[in-house]
Amino acid sequence: MSTLKFAVNSADHHRGNVNATITLVEYGDFQCPYCRRAHGLVDLLLTEKGQELHFVFRNFPLREIHPLAFSAAAAAEAAGKQDKFWEMYDRLYENQPKITSRFLLSLAEEIGLDLQQFDGDSMSEEIRLKIESDFNGGIRSGVNGTPTFFLNGVRVSSYDETYDSLLNVFLAESELQRQ
DSSP: OBOOSSSTTTTTEEETTTOOOOEEEEEEEETTTHHHHHHHHHHHHHHHHHGGGEEEEEOOOTTTTTTTTHHHHHHHHHHHTTTTTHHHHHHHHTTTGGGGGHHHHHHHTTTOOOHHHHHHHHHHHHHHHHHHHHHHHHHHOOOSSSSEOOOOOOEEEOOOEEEEEEEHHHHHHHHHOOO
16 A cells, blocks of 8 residues: 655645645646546535545656646646646646647636746746656655545545545545544
């Protein structure tokens, strides 16, 4: 059983209740069709259990099979520098088939980013290092594909691309928390 090697921290992107006793960490790739499907499932889980759930997203761009995944991750991180990570995150998954370098810029414009800052940030060493840190943390935690989930630090092995599989691990952990 794999465990999360790097604890959730302030460099991570958080959604839901940061004080919740249950934390779901996803290692994802913005060009991965399985991650796109998981995006909708995680959103539903957050809608239903948001006060009880802390969700964290970490980048795991699989560059060999998704050539624009790193650029998309950089776009999301650059948007985050302007406090709009989650807006970019959502738009990247919602528009996944359209992702090109030019399209990333149009998304930045669409969500109201300072385009000059976005361009500079997306190419910065700081963002490259953040993405590489996420990726390396995933490797050290046993991630070898996307999406990979960890619930309270333990890899979710029962995720089968269904909402029920995410809900069931959440409910099982929630029950453990009550005992």
